[in-house]
Amino acid sequence: MLEPKDVFIPGKLPLSQTNIYAPRTREKAQERFIKALSRGHVPLIFGEYGVGKTSMARHVVRIDEDKGVLVNIESVAGKSLQDIFGRCLEKLGYAVQTKRVTGSSSLNAHEQSAQAKAGLPWLESIIASKRTKTEGSTIQNEEQFVVTSPTDSKLIELCEAAGLVLILDELHRAKPEFTQELADFIKTYGNANCRKFRIILLGTSSEANKLVQIDPGIDRLIQEVHLRAMDDSEARYVVSEGMKSLAITIDHEIESRLTSICVGSPNILQYLCLEAAEAAFVRVPRELQMQDVDNALKEYVENREARLYRAYLSAIETVGEKRYRKQILRAMAECEDEYVTMENIRSLSSQYIGEDVPSTALSGPLRDLKEKKFGPLLQDVDRPDQSGRLSNYTVFVDPSMKAFIRLLAASEGTV
Numbered sequence: 001m002l003e004p005k006d007v008f009i010p011g012k013l014p015l016s017q018t019n020i021y022a023p024r025t026r027e028k029a030q031e032r033f034i035k036a037l038s039r040g041h042v043p044l045i046f047g048e049y050g051v052g053k054t055s056m057a058r059h060v061v062r063i064d065e066d067k068g069v070l071v072n073i074e075s076v077a078g079k080s081l082q083d084i085f086g087r088c089l090e091k092l093g094y095a096v097q098t099k100r101v102t103g104s105s106s107l108n109a110h111e112q113s114a115q116a117k118a119g120l121p122w123l124e125s126i127i128a129s130k131r132t133k134t135e136g137s138t139i140q141n142e143e144q145f146v147v148t149s150p151t152d153s154k155l156i157e158l159c160e161a162a163g164l165v166l167i168l169d170e171l172h173r174a175k176p177e178f179t180q181e182l183a184d185f186i187k188t189y190g191n192a193n194c195r196k197f198r199i200i201l202l203g204t205s206s207e208a209n210k211l212v213q214i215d216p217g218i219d220r221l222i223q224e225v226h227l228r229a230m231d232d233s234e235a236r237y238v239v240s241e242g243m244k245s246l247a248i249t250i251d252h253e254i255e256s257r258l259t260s261i262c263v264g265s266p267n268i269l270q271y272l273c274l275e276a277a278e279a280a281f282v283r284v285p286r287e288l289q290m291q292d293v294d295n296a297l298k299e300y301v302e303n304r305e306a307r308l309y310r311a312y313l314s315a316i317e318t319v320g321e322k323r324y325r326k327q328i329l330r331a332m333a334e335c336e337d338e339y340v341t342m343e344n345i346r347s348l349s350s351q352y353i354g355e356d357v358p359s360t361a362l363s364g365p366l367r368d369l370k371e372k373k374f375g376p377l378l379q380d381v382d383r384p385d386q387s388g389r390l391s392n393y394t395v396f397v398d399p400s401m402k403a404f405i406r407l408l409a410a411s412e413g414t415v
């Protein structure tokens with residue numbers, strides 16, 4: 001018999017049969033992702049921290065994982081494209097070695113001219129070898145070849161022959177050289193017209209072009225899929241289908257409470273569902289009560305995320321009628337974009353307070369929140385906007401703060 005922990009799995013990927021996974025229907029994200037894959041485009045799934053990017057990608061390709069053709073690079077942080085190629089070759093049964101090459105003199109003229117066209121060679125090349133046994137005999141062949149550039153088409157041919165699926169996750173943590181090499185690699189991939197080899201890109205960002213250099217060469221290949229916070233129907237699916245599989249009854253009002261306080265974060269929702277389901281599971285009859293949800297919420301805020309809660313409490317103002325620091329943090333949390341401007345903060349704060357707040361009143365408290373004394377919970381990002389001017393954006397230092405403060409705002413009165 002299923003238990004709550006078999007169904008709800010906060011912090012882990014919902015990939016096993018008993019885990020609840022809600023198809024991502026908001027803005028047809030999942031459908032568009034699958035379509036891009038089937039057309040041989042390179043889907044680039046991006047969106048806020050923890051919205052379910054990895055879960056969606058892994059859920060969709062779990063058949064490939066079962067077939068043993070998935071190469072999942074959980075994070076490209078600190079990795080080079082050579083490391084990624086090495087992983088692909090290992091999946092294909094090759095033993096991989098990297099060796100420093102002394103200049104390009106070791107290459108023949110044909111290889112040299114191919115490389116001149118296809119981007120820079122590496123200082124270290126990958127040497128891949130494989131032992132193959134011809135069936136019915138004992139003859140062993142050693143197949144060996146060398147990969148010397150990010151645009152090696154031999155590697156793509158091998159991946160294509162095996163129908164490999166390559167996931168590159170956490171692209172926002174890639175080194176700049178990696179991003180450049182990746183663009184070259186994708187260009188070569190595009191020219192190879194692969195029918196089976198698939199590449200999937202993922203990263204936390206509110207803008208796709210911060211993850212990959214989408215230049216004209218790869219523009220037509222990349223299919224952006226912006227995964228947004230869970231909407232009500234996605235969240236409802238998790239609650240109702242999950243509880244049903246545990247034979248727990250839940251009335252509409254309680255279901256609505258759960259879906260509204262999770263503030264679009266699938267991880268928070270999974271946590272609250274697990275806690276509440278465990279309380280209801282041992283009850284006769286198995287029926288979820290409002291109190292279970294409130295207890296789950298308290299548990300989450302005060303114990304599970306005690307660190308975030310303490311940081312938040314020590315940063316907000318406890319006195320003063322307008323409590324600007326609190327309004328600013330709420331505006332930062334509820335603004336859909338990761339990068340928030342003063343104008344976003346000003347207009348949301350005005351809504352919360354119910355009167356027009358001038359930005360001069362907010363700039364002091366905003367600056368304070370970027371000081372050590374208040375965490376700092378926020379920090380500046382300067383980046384060029386479309387007009388080429390530098391404008392000032394603010395982000396959370398800890399990206400998990402965003403959904404957490406949304407949760408606090410949505411559950412005011414309970415916590």
Ligand SMILES: Nc1ncnc2c1ncn2[C@@H]1O[C@H](COP(=O)(O)OP(=O)(O)OP(=O)(O)O)[C@@H](O)[C@H]1O
Pocket residue numbers: 009010011012013014020021022023024048049050051052053054055056204238265266267268270
């Ligand atoms: N479609 C879904 N249905 C049910 N639960 C989900 C779904 N997607 C994600 N979750 C839950 O949310 C958690 C976070 O999801 P996931 O790690 O996939 O997000 P992410 O966007 O990749 O996060 P990060 O920005 O940290 O890479 C998962 O551990 C899982 O419990």
Ligand SMILES: [Mg+2]
Pocket residue numbers: 053054055169170
């Ligand atoms: Mg992820």
